[in-house]
Amino acid sequence: MLRRSTGLTLLAGIAAAAVILTACTSAPAPSPTATSTGTPDPDATITVGLVLEPTNLDIRRTSGAALEQILIDNIYEGLVTRTQDNEIEPRLASDYTVSPDGLTYSFTLNEGVTFHSGTALTSADVVASFQAVKDDPTLQGNADFAQVATIAAPDAATVEITLTEPNQNFLFALTGPGGLVFQTGDTTDLKTAENGTGPFTLSRWNKGSTITFARNDTYWGEAAGVAEVVFEYIPDFTAGVNAAIDGSLDVLTAVDPNLAPQLEQTGEFVLTTGRTTDKGTLAFNNKKAPLDDIRVREALRLAIDHEALVAAVGAGQTMFGPIPELDPGYEDLSDVISYDVEKAKSLLKEAGHEDLDLTLTIPSFYGTTVPKVLVSDFAKVGVNLEVKSVEFATWLEDVYTNRDYDLSFVLHVEPRDFGNFANPDYYFGYDNPKVQSLYAQALAETDADASAALLAEAARLVSEDHAADWLYNGATITALVPGVAGFPQDSINSRINLQDVTVAAK
Template structure:
């Protein structure tokens, strides 16, 4: 887990905040389960009109903010109006199609869209959908006033964040009186902290170190599914990556099965949609391991001796880069690895598109829309994909929407717009007394309420 830079989830993006704050400190009308299914949260129920334009939510009874004030539909309206009208608020772009947000009474919220949006309800399960007190003057960077089962007790910056159970919680009370998130700077130090009894749960265990925990006999290790897409991005508008033959050759040169084995966890992934998201299809037929064909394609493109640079955030370690250097060398491609701080990656690659190849874990669920955005850092521009994506979002039937996404995803993979090295798995080590700790999707949120610990 990465430590947040501040706690203001309204104005700060990133999985570090969503992982610990959503459902624990702050809540939305709806939330999502570990397998990405949508369920009601602050709302006791919701209805969508037959034309897909009007969403009506009924609030649960007895909800209070942590300062003791009662939540009403007016708080939802003011929260969502801020998302809709303020570009600085997280989720603003996801509310672009919202026409009106009203409260017919204290327990009812009505949201009307200009046109159907298959992803809108899912967007409400993220930061865009969180509800805050109207006119609250809490400094959200260092404090909070949510409705969740926990309150913020203290934050020792650079070390730990402590939550305490909120005893006046409107729903089922949390199983733990206190939870401490310890931020440990590297994987080895994390394993050592687990072995010496400093932590009860270690998340994001390095697969190459997991045997130390298993050999100790003190831990249960769970392997969880994620929507983490380990993406080898190609700059589609910069030579030589603007030539599909070169992109295809690079994909064919990678032994994906061996790469997953080297990483130590995860599954192969040959397209932009992971198994937990709508539109998934096994696309392994598109780019099977074939170094001979890779060489032939490079020869055809006139670039048999190719020098490329991979820009990679330094915290990802060396395994992926080492495998790519080795695999590419076998087809005559020399790969230079440029390790950079994440802030540099955001500035150079993400913002200014100044790169040839890049590697990053795209962890957000249902983010296929990036492939329908020619201005995104991939530089991928296919009008057919954009059309299919737009149709999928306007489609009222979820199954029909998923079919459209599936078609679009196959085109993206067949265009060799990138390579998807693997779908990440997350390893968690638990001491015997801990039960109810979530297993899947904890890279994007850790729902703490159902966790219990017995003395051991």
């Protein structure tokens, strides 16, 4: 998950999701969210345990999963949003059309939408919000608006956006922070307060402890199912489980797979396993010897027992290419690579590296499970792996900015981020003109299926070039008390839409 305008925008999210999701096994099919056994209580409060607290609430200027997770769809809304399956659907827009040439997007606004301040939403607010993103490189989503030519409001209920060239990802980009709509001329201090259009309002923020939302009783759409949501921030996984068991929480997200049995054994929780676009990525520095040799990169991938690694981590599934199952262009690429120690040794010998010393640079919050597996697996093929555990700020400086590394490990959690492999300036240092051409074609392709096919072709090339290794596609475990219904289970590392959540009356 990294981006800066296609890079650093989500760097803080890496930290967020990294802490949120440290583990991943062959993920079972998603189980249904807990079903209420009683009548929903409209006056209920639901307490949700999360891991990483935001540093401030200004989602326009601050990146990271910690903000998107709670604010998008709950406090702030865009013209469109996305489902847990990463499908795009209308939100503030009642409907939209895209011209056959893929250049013009026309949106019709829902009627009766108001900001939390009481001011009615008009197309002028949308135009001002989007124009700001286009013009201000410090705003989240600025790079996604690079191909926007004009943003216009033909009338109070219509917005038209014209691109300079087709971009298959543009509508999806509008589901992120750059596509959120803010009140024109609003003077609210968005670092500590809010003025959105969503089904909840910010009630209070006890920094270092909790953030509380209250139902917006003047919401333009269907009212939220609970009167209040309390997000309780518990960065320690064991403490989170203890809080759930002692009755302090109704929902605990990001359950450590190794601690999940403690919750199951109580018989008081329903545990769900959700899908994500989290990619546990073992980055190779493609521009630095000996990783600039494809034989070395392939050997390292062959040396990894991915099934065993996933089992050690605890929740998720193997993946063998850069596109996860929830994203367009996904293809099972397990035919590209396998676990083959002898072949790995042979390739290293051929490359002149029978005895090889490499360093793995990893942010310290990821723990030791992945490094231990890699050290053990690489040792079997004659590779001595030194693990360099660093603070995240150091990782950003050394790895992401200065490219001073051999191998690195982070969770890339953002959906549809394949473009990182089409960017030779990204910290992977991977430069394949054919991949870059296919990616450009995929973006310019107006037919979604044809675009996905081009992405799949490009992703296969990336995997065949062994540009990196994808250790696992993460899963997330959520524990709920009986009576909670409608709580999302997929993709909740990036957002938790709480509008339809209910709690049964006691």
